[in-house]
Amino acid sequence: MGVELAISGWGILIAGAAVAGWIDAVIGGGGLVLIPLILAVAPQLAPVTALASNKLAAVTGTASAAFTLVRKVNPDKKLLALYVPIALVCSGVGALAASMIDKQVMRPLIIVLMLVVGLIVVFKPSFGTGESQALPTGWKRWLTVGAVGLIAAYDGIFGPGTGMFLIMAFTALLSQNFLSSAAMAKVVNTATNFGALIVFIAGGHMWWTLGLVLAVANVIGAQLGARTVLGGGTRLIRYALLTLVVVMCLYLGWQQYRGI
Template identity: 35%
Template sequence: MPHCKIQLLVSIQNSALVAGRLRVYSLCLFSWLVSSRMLFGGIGFKMDEFAFLYVAAFFAGFVDAVVGGGGLIQLPALFSVFPNIAPATLLGTNKLSGFWGTGAAAISFARRVKIEWSAAVPAAVAAFVFAFAGAYTVTRIPPDFIRKMLPLILIAVAAYTLKRKDMGSTHAPLHKGAKERWLAIAVGGSVGFYDGFFGPGTGSFLVFLFVRVFGFDFLGASAVAKVVNVACNISALLWFWKSGHLLWQIGLAMAVCNVLGSLIGSRMAIKHGSGFVRKLFLAVVLLLILKTGYDAFFK
């Protein structure tokens, strides 16, 4: 009997492995079909450039799923391959790709981690509304002031996180009821507006605020941040679609690898817990400081 049970367990594990591989192969096949359509649909470019975008989208999805900041990887890749395309169009294409990856990560977290929906839902609704308002505002007010303030804010975030070594190590929500809802609306609205108005580091800001203001651990904060990020992305996509700033074929082709990266990233975050998320969070914030500091003062 024990031998039969072992064989049954091995058979179940093998079946799960095969099913997982079939899902990956299906995504790869879909990716090839989309990319083929793109290559022969009049937008064609070199295969090495296409592979570069795929790799960038994969790693962007991985980082985004854990702590946010995937745009640090994916957006520069788009700008390097398409230097002559309008920046707004590349921003929209980046959002299109990232939306699917963030959505996949949110679903993955929801299946495996307890999400504090009492904070996630009001924050997501506020983020949706204010992200659209931010996108509208940026067409009328240049974001130069925020561009110069951002690296200083990020330095403060990194310093605070390093100083408070125990911050985000345990999940101990601080607020309930109406207070939690209003704080969630304030956080979602302010970060959503920032995402629509400027954007870099949105996911990292959400993770930090849900840890600092709400008392979530880094894993729980990352899970809630994904839900809010999805709302931001939908709002931004509606704006870019309305304005005609989307490369659908390229964005959907990149989305396949972004989703794969997001699924792997979210599972690694769940497997390794808040300590892993905290370390990657600090690494991403450091990169954001360097990138935004260079853009603000040296570019």
């Protein structure tokens, strides 16, 4: 890519990728750390290359966290086999359509949706904290399929909060606790990341050296994050959801105010 980084720059990015991997594994939103960090350390780098490098790190880290959580939580494999290809295709379509969507219009909508998520978690303390129920059939299951497709397309177009939205959808529509929903969300989020990654690679936007180095660090952080989730259970995820809602609303609101 014709970009040179000092050793200190590499060190900052590697540490940032590990932190982002931990955040992604716990609740999602690691891109809020890593993307600005890449652009700050390498300001001469094209923003789309920073996005592509972050996506490669995210897909490997999220996949490793998904593997760890699925082994321990054992979510429904048939449902995952249905959701994964839908997520892959819809996120790729979303990435292709990203240039046609005005982010100044999308941000206020996402802020409102996040506030709704926060209100549900605050005013319904039992939400996502009980035992998972028998998986629903019929229209509710297919409504979940539609939700996965929409959230995956959103990830390709815009992205922030994808993991959180998946957890909320699985918890509400499949009557699962947060831990079971988080395991499913990590698998589906891996597919949404991969779908968008394919588009970035096909467009020639990847800086492979940076992306692969960040991917290794992201996996390390993701493994630590997955073990944090398993140790903290549904209570940790509940608090992490609320924290993410506050941080994301402030971050997106600041971007909207600045017109970024």
